[in-house]
Amino acid sequence: MTESAQQAAGGRSTGPFARFEWMIAGRYLRARRKEAFISVIASLTMVGVAIGVATLIVVMSVMNGFRGELLDKILGLNGHFTGYPIESQFTDYKETVSALEQVDGVKFAVYFVEGQVLASGRGSSTGATVRGMDEANLKKLDLLYNSAEQGGFDSWDDSTGVAIGYRLAQTLGVGIGDQVQLINPDGAMTPFGSTPQIRSYPVNAIYNLGMVEFDSFYIFMPLEPAQDYFKLIDDVLKPGQAPLDIMASDAEIDAAYDRVPRASGVEVFIDNPDSVNMMRERIEAMPNLRPMILTSWQQRNETFFSALQVERVVMFTILSMIILVAAFNIISSLIMLVKDKGADIAVLRTMGATRGSIMRIFSITGTTIGVIGTLAGTVIGLIVAANAETIRAAISDFLGVTLFPPEVFFLSSLPSRTDPVEVTVVVCMALGLSFLATIYPAWRAAQYDPVEALRYE
Structure with a gap:
């Protein structure tokens, strides 16, 4: 027996996941000629996760920058309170x-x-x-x-x-x-x-x-x-x-x-x-x-900043759907992978691999797609958010049109402020959805009967 097979038979592991589980999951992620279609789907799913995470980070950073810049400008000229005499x-x-x-x-x-x-x-x-x-x-x-x-x-x-x-x-x-x-x-x-x-x-x-x-x-x-x-x-x-x-x-x-x-x-x-x-x-x-009538900045701009807050929540909810769609793609790609690897699952089961090992193999495979996509999306999102105004100006010059006209958006440049807490929430949400997406396909793989799987091989 090979070392991996011995580990499968003996159930030995080096932690929460056995070393052979990582090895097999890694092999399933690498494309081979007859599995090229499945690997393409996995790659596109990874790109979908990256786009969703990057879009969320960029949009939330711009929304934060827009609110913060407006607040700084308004409160840099008008006070937090404006007082007028009564008598x-x-x-x-x-x-x-x-x-x-x-x-x-x-x-x-x-x-x-x-x-x-x-x-x-x-x-x-x-x-x-x-x-x-x-x-x-x-x-x-x-x-x-x-x-x-x-x-x-x-x-x-x-x-x-x-x-x-x-x-x-x-x-x-x-x-x-x-x-x-x-x-x-x-x-x-x-x-x-x-x-x-x-x-x-x-x-x-x-x-x-x-x-x-x-x-x-x-x-x-x-x-x-x-x-x-x-x-x-x-x-x-x-x-x-x-x-x-x-x-x-x-x-x-x-x-x-x-x-x-x-x-x-x-x-x-x-x-x-x-x-x-x-x-x-x-x-x-x-x-x-x-005696004075005191009007706070919140009272003067209540409707405006309330509208900004509602828009921020709605944009976050809508753009989160991109990550949710990518998570469903993870489910579909894993289900196809499980169907394709039915014989491999049966062989592993006959060599002593437990149902838990099979679940962990496919969970690692799907979660890895989500992790790589999330990390790539985070890096791309942070880079784009940090250079939002430069990118806006370049696109405006290239297309010959004014993106985000100041007459409409009140500001002469596109502001961006990245909130580490929000980035952490987006990353955790993407990783969580990626992991949850692997549970059902991994469970289905673990239910394979070796006899039935090998009968027609």
């Missing part, structure tokens, strides 16, 4: 920001002036949001402050210009130094009603945040010019000062009145974006903090 005019905005920054868990807070305008350039107009901020607050927003592609935010408080997104600059047809006309319907009151407020400002900076919404609709302006433009500076009579008559000079008016600026609201940035409920309680529990 009275918001004149104590600096004190409010200082108080908010003392709350445990708050990274920083900024105050701002905001309003809607019609922006006009060289023969083109579009709606825009103007946000007034001083340089100290701009520096807190690293995403914005470091995003200037032309010009910059140096000496921002002393400037009289504006910063606009590069997409808005393209829409208006303006560049650095050109004038942008801003039209606000809430202008000066006249005997005939309110007249629009129309002013022009030079473009001092053009920024690129990489998000279509911000790059297309936001205009940033120094705080004091913004307060003046939106009439958020009130003339308050000094204590003990008698009201002046209408014939008073400008010097007398300046001496009798204090100019008190106001802000529109505050943005609050916290350490953990997911702890908004706990942080809301901390902020609202602060003593001596003016």
Whole structure:
């Protein structure tokens, strides 16, 4: 007897699987001329598993990157909380920001002036949001402050210009130094009603945040010019000062009145974006903090991110079917292999191989197909996910079409973030399905009766 036959007869093994079981399973995986068709099916099954695993990893990585990039952009410019005053005019905005920054868990807070305008350039107009901020607050927003592609935010408080997104600059047809006309319907009151407020400002900076919404609709302006433009500076009579008559000079008016600026609201940035409920309680529990309406980023974007989460789950479920189909292919290829190896199974049984040995041989054969396919798919998926934007750009250039247009997907590039936990889940699922697919064919092989199998040989 050969060594393998002796091991089969004696039932000796070197672990959970005997060495001869591995040897026979390996021989069944190698193609021979009369078994070429079965081997081709096994190879295609292996490719199917690899494609399924790679597709799942790439799609989930892109979905994670899309959500993460959007979250980073949105929360890099807008706070985790946006607060608007409930009572009275918001004149104590600096004190409010200082108080908010003392709350445990708050990274920083900024105050701002905001309003809607019609922006006009060289023969083109579009709606825009103007946000007034001083340089100290701009520096807190690293995403914005470091995003200037032309010009910059140096000496921002002393400037009289504006910063606009590069997409808005393209829409208006303006560049650095050109004038942008801003039209606000809430202008000066006249005997005939309110007249629009129309002013022009030079473009001092053009920024690129990489998000279509911000790059297309936001205009940033120094705080004091913004307060003046939106009439958020009130003339308050000094204590003990008698009201002046209408014939008073400008010097007398300046001496009798204090100019008190106001802000529109505050943005609050916290350490953990997911702890908004706990942080809301901390902020609202602060003593001596003016009453404010706090809106969290989850409330502002609830529908959008909920839709992303549903899409992510649905895509995972649908693409998992690819692996499930490959698992069924493993079943079919093993059943064909069992039919083809009926005589071999009978010989092994007559030499002393147990039903358990036969099951393990075919389980090893089928599981090996799944393991190789899973490993290959994981490697391919990780490589493609890591180079998703490069591949997208190459395909777009080759086909001459824009894949994932930023106007639709909000981002100017295709992001990808691979989650090790999700990769582990995909790999374990593929391996588990591959193993489960071998149980029935292996069990059928173990039920072969040696006498019946050899009768017609």
